[in-house]
Amino acid sequence: MKYVWILGVMLFFSCKDASEKEQLAVEKQSLETEISLEVYDFEGLQKFLNTTNDKTYVVNFWATWCAPCVKELPHFEKLNKNYSEAVEVILVSLDFPNKYETKLKPYIKNKNLQSKVIALNDVDSNTWIPKVDESWTGAIPATVIFNKNERKFYEKSFNYDELETEVKQFLK
Amino acid sequence: MKNTLKTLFALITIVVMSSFVNFGAGHGYHVGDIATDFKLDNIDGKKVSLSDYESAKGFIVVFTCNTCPYAVAYEDRIEALNKKYADLGYPVIAIMPNNTEVKPGDSMDAMRARAKAKGFTFPYLMDEGQKIYPQYGATKTPHVYILQKTKKGNQVKYIGAIDDNYQDASAVTKKYVEDAVDALLSGKEIKETQTRAIGCSIKV
Numbered sequence: 001m002k003y004v005w006i007l008g009v010m011l012f013f014s015c016k017d018a019s020e021k022e023q024l025a026v027e028k029q030s031l032e033t034e035i036s037l038e039v040y041d042f043e044g045l046q047k048f049l050n051t052t053n054d055k056t057y058v059v060n061f062w063a064t065w066c067a068p069c070v071k072e073l074p075h076f077e078k079l080n081k082n083y084s085e086a087v088e089v090i091l092v093s094l095d096f097p098n099k100y101e102t103k104l105k106p107y108i109k110n111k112n113l114q115s116k117v118i119a120l121n122d123v124d125s126n127t128w129i130p131k132v133d134e135s136w137t138g139a140i141p142a143t144v145i146f147n148k149n150e151r152k153f154y155e156k157s158f159n160y161d162e163l164e165t166e167v168k169q170f171l172k
Numbered sequence: 173m174k175n176t177l178k179t180l181f182a183l184i185t186i187v188v189m190s191s192f193v194n195f196g197a198g199h200g201y202h203v204g205d206i207a208t209d210f211k212l213d214n215i216d217g218k219k220v221s222l223s224d225y226e227s228a229k230g231f232i233v234v235f236t237c238n239t240c241p242y243a244v245a246y247e248d249r250i251e252a253l254n255k256k257y258a259d260l261g262y263p264v265i266a267i268m269p270n271n272t273e274v275k276p277g278d279s280m281d282a283m284r285a286r287a288k289a290k291g292f293t294f295p296y297l298m299d300e301g302q303k304i305y306p307q308y309g310a311t312k313t314p315h316v317y318i319l320q321k322t323k324k325g326n327q328v329k330y331i332g333a334i335d336d337n338y339q340d341a342s343a344v345t346k347k348y349v350e351d352a353v354d355a356l357l358s359g360k361e362i363k364e365t366q367t368r369a370i371g372c373s374i375k376v
Contacts, residue, residue: 061370063241065240065241065372066372066373067274067275067375068373068375094370096245096339097339123336123337123343124336124337125336125338125368125370126332126333126336126348126369130368136368137311137312137315138311138312138333138369138370138371139371139372139374140371140372141373157373
């Protein structure tokens, strides 16, 4: 009888241990599958700034700490949804790398962002800012809209109507 | 035919001119312009003007604030600039350009607290009514204008970033502001008179 008791205790602990491990593994997996963040330097980013296909691309430079950026994000999300065939929105985060885990990924998850989010980590901004657009002073939010024929740059905030009006000109 | 050529020439001139105007800050000062003086409230309750600095050779004017992560990343470096160059004739003058109703974290009280916590030795001024930053053409924080005193007034010699690495001061390879002030102090030409960096848009 005594041995059965000990066996029971052992079983109990081993079960608990196993289920905890399992749960941890599941949590870890779900975090990883839900938010995988692509991080690029400017050279890597350039493939997102040019196209040869028929889509129109809306590339928005933003950061979670940038209040006007966060305010206009829903408009970009709405655009991405309403024009899912002809338009692709890409949200380029300029969050600091040490905030990817604590700020950026939780933000993407909590807001359930559907547009593609990538991170740009390239400190030599004096070199790459003019390559995005010669007129950009470096303030964010900033947006590039382009297709294979034309390109326009905006160092400003958008509301949805303004954004849609600009994009429509590319879809003609 | 002659008229067509004239029109074409005029058009080309306009295009070329406008492309110059568009370089860097679209509005506000360009290198070579004379910068306006101001009379702004400092965190110590006094008013500060550039004309107060009789013995200065020029100024490192920095538009900055409490609430922008880029500005915060540069706080120690701005203080270091003042420590190094105030005695050499180029003091730092920091101006907070944001609308404090949009950014309460940039209020005069908050500025005072931040300056105290960080031990700022330079004036930290409030752009009350947001009248000064548009004249300079600042678009973001931090945004630096180096001015040199000339007979014509305070001439803009450099516009742009502090250095080329906002993330890590120890990994900086180009100290744009130091290089520019050093050049001015030794009477040499500034190699890079305009640079760019990401910053927080000024809140209106």
